[in-house]
Amino acid sequence: MSGERKRNLKNFFQLLMRYKWHHIAAMIFSVLNSVLVLLQPIFLMKIIDEGITNLDMASLLKNILYFIGIIIVQNICEYFTTYIYSIIGKRFILDLRIRVIKHVESMSGEFFTNTDASEIFTIFDDDIDNIEQLASKMIFSVISDICIAIIMCIYLGHLQLELFTAILVIQPIMFIVQKKINRNSNNLAFEARSTLGEIIKQVQEYLMSMIQYIKLNAKNVFWRRYKKSSDEYVHKCIGLDMAYCKSGVLGSLLSGSVACIIFGYGGYKVILGELTLGGLITFNQYSQKLFQPVVSIAQNSTQLKRILVSVDRVFNLLNQENEIIPIEPICDLPIRRGDIYFKKVSFHYVEGKEVFHALECHFMSCSFNGIVGKSGEGKTTFINLLFRLWDIQSGEIEIDNINVKNYNINKLRENIDIVSQEVFLLNDTIKNNLTLLNENISMEKVVTIAKKVGLYDMILDSPKGFDTVVGDNGIKLSGGQKQRLSIARVLLREAQIVIFDEATSSLDNAAQENIIDLIFSLLKNRTVIIIAHRLSAVKRCDNIIVINNGRVTESGNHNELMEMQGEYYALYNAEI
Numbered sequence: 137m138s139g140e141r142k143r144n145l146k147n148f149f150q151l152l153m154r155y156k157w158h159h160i161a162a163m164i165f166s167v168l169n170s171v172l173v174l175l176q177p178i179f180l181m182k183i184i185d186e187g188i189t190n191l192d193m194a195s196l197l198k199n200i201l202y203f204i205g206i207i208i209v210q211n212i213c214e215y216f217t218t219y220i221y222s223i224i225g226k227r228f229i230l231d232l233r234i235r236v237i238k239h240v241e242s243m244s245g246e247f248f249t250n251t252d253a254s255e256i257f258t259i260f261d262d263d264i265d266n267i268e269q270l271a272s273k274m275i276f277s278v279i280s281d282i283c284i285a286i287i288m289c290i291y292l293g294h295l296q297l298e299l300f301t302a303i304l305v306i307q308p309i310m311f312i313v314q315k316k317i318n319r320n321s322n323n324l325a326f327e328a329r330s331t332l333g334e335i336i337k338q339v340q341e342y343l344m345s346m347i348q349y350i351k352l353n354a355k356n357v358f359w360r361r362y363k364k365s366s367d368e369y370v371h372k373c374i375g376l377d378m379a380y381c382k383s384g385v386l387g388s389l390l391s392g393s394v395a396c397i398i399f400g401y402g403g404y405k406v407i408l409g410e411l412t413l414g415g416l417i418t419f420n421q422y423s424q425k426l427f428q429p430v431v432s433i434a435q436n437s438t439q440l441k442r443i444l445v446s447v448d449r450v451f452n453l454l455n456q457e458n459e460i461i462p463i464e465p466i467c468d469l470p471i472r473r474g475d476i477y478f479k480k481v482s483f484h485y486v487e488g489k490e491v492f493h494a495l496e497c498h499f500m501s502c503s504f505n506g507i508v509g510k511s512g513e514g515k516t517t518f519i520n521l522l523f524r525l526w527d528i529q530s531g532e533i534e535i536d537n538i539n540v541k542n543y544n545i546n547k548l549r550e551n552i553d554i555v556s557q558e559v560f561l562l563n564d565t566i567k568n569n570l571t572l573l574n575e576n577i578s579m580e581k582v583v584t585i586a587k588k589v590g591l592y593d594m595i596l597d598s599p600k601g602f603d604t605v606v607g608d609n610g611i612k613l614s615g616g617q618k619q620r621l622s623i624a625r626v627l628l629r630e631a632q633i634v635i636f637d638e639a640t641s642s643l644d645n646a647a648q649e650n651i652i653d654l655i656f657s658l659l660k661n662r663t664v665i666i667i668a669h670r671l672s673a674v675k676r677c678d679n680i681i682v683i684n685n686g687r688v689t690e691s692g693n694h695n696e697l698m699e700m701q702g703e704y705y706a707l708y709n710a711e712i
């Protein structure tokens with residue numbers, strides 16, 4: 137077993153230990169259940185040999201009552217075993233799912249850039265589902281199956297050694313054949329599932345982006361891919377059905393031949409008087425019960441391999457280290473002033489492609505700041521670093537004289553509000569998109585801000601006003617309305633640092649002017665950063681920096697920068 141597998145299994149069992157009392161209770165019921173199952177054929181033998189064969193009515197009645205009693209208690213045990221294992225399994229996977237999401241949400245931008253979201257979803261959904269069996273009854277059922285098989289072997293050998301030897305020869309053949317068929321059908325089932333997963337992914341993407349597909353005239357792309365995957369899926373499913381059928385046929389052939397041996401050879405022994413009729417029937421019952429654990433061990437062993445792969449995938453994800461963790465001493469205080477200092481900051485996403493080189497800049501608390509620069513110069517990166525989605529390679533970023541690495545990451549992010557280039561809206565009501573379910577924001581305030589950003593009339597015209605659902609990522613809204621909504625969202629909140637990254641790019645000049653007025657009048661006591669291609673959006677800022685080739689090449693207010701007649705001047709003149 138590899139070191140990684142050992143570590144993952146250790147983590148798995150550590151988590152499972154939280155349910156140890158449940159496991160102990162389930163084991164007690166399960167052992168009792170197995171013992172009672174083993175007792176049933178013995179009482180059947182007594183019913184036949186002591187009651188029916190001896191024509192003893194009292195003994196027949198007594199043993200029948202025992203037999204019924206055993207069946208009732210055994211089923212009660214079975215009920216509780218299933219109940220407890222169900223609790224363990226469901227709670228365990230719920231726990232694990234929460235862990236996976238919490239872990240993923242704490243990861244860095246690097247992780248999100250390089251990890252496929254559908255891969256995480258498969259781990260969250262499929263792999264954790266697979267693990268459920270291992271967390272609940274599987275481990276113990278393998279142990280109990282082996283124990284039952286051993287006890288039955290001893291008893292059958294004691295009852296009729298020769299007959300038992302004959303059965304014993306057939307068992308390994310049964311075991312090997314069953315295992316082979318199971319492996320084959322498990323592989324086919326796995327392949328069919330992943331093809332189905334692929335189909336679902338394609339359909340999901342198609343349905344979510346239907347309008348884009350239609351506009352791009354790319355419906356054929358979907359249908360071609362869909363047809364190919366569907367054909368593959370049908371082919372695999374037919375193979376799987378045939379494998380199941382083969383397994384059934386072989387199983388019944390084998391059990392039929394075992395029955396022939398038992399009743400043929402066993403019947404001969406009864407005729408010779410070396411075995412009672414009850415003994416023969418008991419023998420037959422036990423040998424059938426002996427097959428069950430053999431088949432289930434064979435099934436479990438192939439299934440186990442697949443489950444272990446899932447254990448690896450889940451725990452490898454959970455063990456993936458997050459580089460974005462606060463360093464000592466940790467500052468748990470919120471950001472009070474919002475004084476931002478980038479000191480000789482160098483940063484690259486990809487080795488050798490530096491975005492910032494010893495970048496220096498200072499945004500004073502409670503000031504309005506602009507960042508300008510050509511596309512791809514690193515304006516959004518600036519925010520990513522301040523928000524600590526990525527960590528810088530050298531230099532320091534300080535907020536209120538504290539390194540961002542020392543802040544409790546949640547506190548840091550709670551105090552920085554961003555209106556991004558890509559507007560993100562929940563498929564929820566307008567009101568919930570504005571408040572993000574923060575109950576402290578009053579409806580009165582929501583209405584006031586909606587009026588100020590110019591959304592109120594549109595909301596009143598909507599079928600359910602503030603309770604109108606905006607659709608998937610705001611599909612029912614125009615680009616400008618979406619931007620207004622995301623601006624209103626931060627104006628309703630109280631973060632000390634507020635950043636607008638191309639927040640007004642979808643608005644016309646007059647609308648942009650109106651929003652900029654609003655920002656300047658409502659956010660006076662915060663540190664505001666405005667990133668914009670249109671310089672009219674930053675013109676009124678106290679301080680504007682120009683980023684070029686990874687450095688701040690110019691800084692000052694609009695008039696100062698115009699006087700310099702440098703890059704800002706050139707950009708401004710190019711615009712008018």
Ligand SMILES: Nc1ncnc2c1ncn2[C@@H]1O[C@H](COP(=O)(O)OP(=O)(O)OP(=O)(O)O)[C@@H](O)[C@H]1O
Pocket residue numbers: 249485486491509510511512513514515516517518557
């Ligand atoms: N996650 C990432 N991984 C690798 N490189 C990235 C990543 N994000 C951005 N980059 C690169 O970093 C550089 C700066 O990107 P950034 O998004 O900060 O530019 P920008 O100034 O905001 O541009 P725009 O004005 O077009 O929004 C670009 O060259 C971009 O290709």
Ligand SMILES: [Mg+2]
Pocket residue numbers: 515516517557637
């Ligand atoms: Mg950008």
